[in-house]
Amino acid sequence: MRHVPEVELHAYLDQALSRSQCVEIETHLATCAHCHGQRDEIAALRDRTTALLGQLTPRSLILPPAFETLAARKPVVAAAAVWRDRFRRAGLWAASLAAAVGAGWAGRSVFDSHPTPPAVASSLPHPLPVLLADPVADLARQATPIPIQEHPTRFVAARPAGYRQADAIAPAPTLQLVAALLPMHEASPTGPFAVTHPDTHSPFDRIWRSVTWEEALRIAGSGLPFIEGLPVVGVLLQPGAAGERPTVIVAQQDPGGEVIQSIEGPVAKVSELLDRQATPDLHASEPARTTPDYVEGPGGVRRTLRILSVTGRLPVDSLNALARLATIR
Amino acid sequence: MIGKVGWSAQRSRESMDDLERLYKTHYAAVVRFLYRKIWDADRAEDLAQEVFIRAMAHRPEKPRAWIFAVAANLARDEARAAIRRKKHLTLLKDDPIPLSTPDPSADDAVEHDERWEQVSGALATLTERDREVLLLWDAGLSYPEVAAQTGLAVGAVGTTLARARKRLIEAYDKMGFQPAHAARS
Numbered sequence: 001m002r003h004v005p006e007v008e009l010h011a012y013l014d015q016a017l018s019r020s021q022c023v024e025i026e027t028h029l030a031t032c033a034h035c036h037g038q039r040d041e042i043a044a045l046r047d048r049t050t051a052l053l054g055q056l057t058p059r060s061l062i063l064p065p066a067f068e069t070l071a072a073r074k075p076v077v078a079a080a081a082v083w084r085d086r087f088r089r090a091g092l093w094a095a096s097l098a099a100a101v102g103a104g105w106a107g108r109s110v111f112d113s114h115p116t117p118p119a120v121a122s123s124l125p126h127p128l129p130v131l132l133a134d135p136v137a138d139l140a141r142q143a144t145p146i147p148i149q150e151h152p153t154r155f156v157a158a159r160p161a162g163y164r165q166a167d168a169i170a171p172a173p174t175l176q177l178v179a180a181l182l183p184m185h186e187a188s189p190t191g192p193f194a195v196t197h198p199d200t201h202s203p204f205d206r207i208w209r210s211v212t213w214e215e216a217l218r219i220a221g222s223g224l225p226f227i228e229g230l231p232v233v234g235v236l237l238q239p240g241a242a243g244e245r246p247t248v249i250v251a252q253q254d255p256g257g258e259v260i261q262s263i264e265g266p267v268a269k270v271s272e273l274l275d276r277q278a279t280p281d282l283h284a285s286e287p288a289r290t291t292p293d294y295v296e297g298p299g300g301v302r303r304t305l306r307i308l309s310v311t312g313r314l315p316v317d318s319l320n321a322l323a324r325l326a327t328i329r
Numbered sequence: 330m331i332g333k334v335g336w337s338a339q340r341s342r343e344s345m346d347d348l349e350r351l352y353k354t355h356y357a358a359v360v361r362f363l364y365r366k367i368w369d370a371d372r373a374e375d376l377a378q379e380v381f382i383r384a385m386a387h388r389p390e391k392p393r394a395w396i397f398a399v400a401a402n403l404a405r406d407e408a409r410a411a412i413r414r415k416k417h418l419t420l421l422k423d424d425p426i427p428l429s430t431p432d433p434s435a436d437d438a439v440e441h442d443e444r445w446e447q448v449s450g451a452l453a454t455l456t457e458r459d460r461e462v463l464l465l466w467d468a469g470l471s472y473p474e475v476a477a478q479t480g481l482a483v484g485a486v487g488t489t490l491a492r493a494r495k496r497l498i499e500a501y502d503k504m505g506f507q508p509a510h511a512a513r514s
Contacts, residue, residue: 010494011487042491049494052501053467055448057361058370064356064513070381114334 004035009042030114087272094208101207184283219246225262225290225308226250227325233259239268242306243295249273260312260319262326264290267305274309285310285319292327344388352381353390356470359400362468365452366404367411376403394474397465401478451500459493466490 004012004025011017012025029036216224216235226232228254238247247265253258263270267287274284287307295302310323345488363373380399389395450458460480465475466486475490476483 007487007491010491011472014466014472014487014490016487044492045498050467051499052448052451052497053365053463055444056365056452058373064352065378067352070352070378071385094482223455 003032004038004041006038010046012020013039013043013046059131090270097207103211104208111263189287208236211235211237216248216250220248224248224250225251225264225326226264227260227310227322227326228327229325230254230260238265238269240293241295244293245306247273254312254314254322258312258314259313260322262308262310262312263325264308264328265306266293267307268308270307274311281313282311283316283319285316285323288323288326337342338468345385348381348384348388348392351384351396355393355396356381358468359396362397362464363400363404365449365464367407368449372407376400376407379403391474394470394477397468397470397474398478401461447501450504451497454500455493455496459489459496462486462489463493463497 008017008021008025012022017025029039166266211219213224213232213235216237219237219239224235225248232251234251236249236251240246244266246262247269250262250264252260252262263273265273272285287309289308290308292306293304295304308323308326310319310326310329312319312322314322356377359377360373363376367376369372372456377400379394380403383399384392384396387395452463455463457480461479462475462481465478470478471484472483475481475486479486481489
């Protein structure tokens with residue numbers, strides 16, 4: 001006599017079988033003690049599973065709020081969902097654009113017979129590799145630790161007069177909320193690296209570029225973050241919208257060989273970059289406010305908040321301490 | 330005769346009524362489903378409401394399967410965000426866990442906490458797929474609905490579910506739960 005397979009008994013008890021299959025099994029169970037016993041065992045197992053999962057209930061009584069209340073919230077949440085979709089789409093575009101630029105950049109480095117002028121990155125024993133989709137993670141992963149040596153032009157021995165400390169640290173534990181609430185400013189790119197796509201309105205339409213410190217200074221004009229006393233091993237820059245300063249990531253190496261990135265830019269952009277660093281060992285300091293951008297538009301002057309965060313594979317306390325040393329030119 | 334606009338409005342109203350019924354019958358199941366993934370009661374309720382708000386905007390054809398699919402996605406996003414914020418999920422055990430009895434004794438409270446930890450620990454030993462199938466089944470989804478959400482064949486849902494149940498019970502028994510009062514006596 002063929003016994004009923006265990007999986008079928010589970011499905012039978014879960015009422016996942018057709019009527020004819022149920023009849024067939026019930027007929028068999030009436031005459032087969034073995035299968036009958038197994039059915040009872042599985043029923044007990046099933047009941048016990050339900051009882052155990054029942055322990056994992058947040059409250060003994062879960063009452064839904066009135067349906068009308070929910071309907072009133074609909075437009076707000078729907079708008080947030082639209083922005084999330086835009087971010088996602090923009091991220092995909094940024095990834096493909098970055099890959100294309102990276103490939104072109106790599107090809108240029110291979111085929112260009114003219115020596116490039118000396119720069120921070122090119123003076124390193126290991127030049128920075130081609131950019132991938134995620135600039136922060138990319139930089140953290142690929143900036144090869146170098147032996148600490150004298151770099152008179154890279155080290156900032158003393159704070160020059162034009163430098164000032166970042167503004168008072170204002171912890172922003174709800175950065176994600178801030179990013180969700182603040183709509184991204186519509187891209188209105190300028191500068192030689194600006195690229196737009198007609199379907200998106202996100203600043204991630206613009207391309208990240210690996211630049212030398214001098215180039216970064218020239219393009220950014222101001223707003224370059226760095227930690228005093230650490231050599232710069234790479235700079236990534238993304239031009240901002242009209243009237244906005246660019247978003248900058250400066251990678252530096254600490255004495256232990258760890259690569260630290262200082263990210264400075266508009267709140268939404270920095271939040272997005274921090275979002276992408278979803279690896280357990282990569283931490284970020286509490287964001288600190290830096291000088292905001294004041295952008296003139298049709299409705300008058302608009303203020304765009306900017307923040308600075310220091311990330312790396314160090315404890316958060318260490319990164320917070322480093323962030324306090326960070327300087328914005 | 331109902332005009333085109335009238336028919337459309339009537340259909341929209343029916344769809345909304347269906348959604349309201351689903352909301353009343355399944356809200357608690359969605360909260361439980363989310364809670365077992367993110368271990369934060371308040372957040373689970375917030376996300377459950379967001380799921381239904383999205384359902385109002387999308388009016389899905391198969392709303393029951395749809396809301397659990399969206400809930401699973403939101404839970405995944407939430408878990409990522411929690412990792413990012415360095416909030417380990419187990420930190421929430423510091424929060425007082427609501428008890429099923431209105432005025433529990435201290436023993437009962439301790440016992441409840443211990444059992445809660447052991448069940449959640451046992452659940453954590455399952456593979457992601459087994460856990461997902463088990464939670465969806467416990468939320469009341471049918472085999473075809475579970476299959477549609479997890480990408481499994483309908484036939485494989487039974488196999489996965491059978492395995493998940495066994496492993497959950499085995500893991501729980503291995504932890505050897507003993508009631509607090511029994512342990513003292």
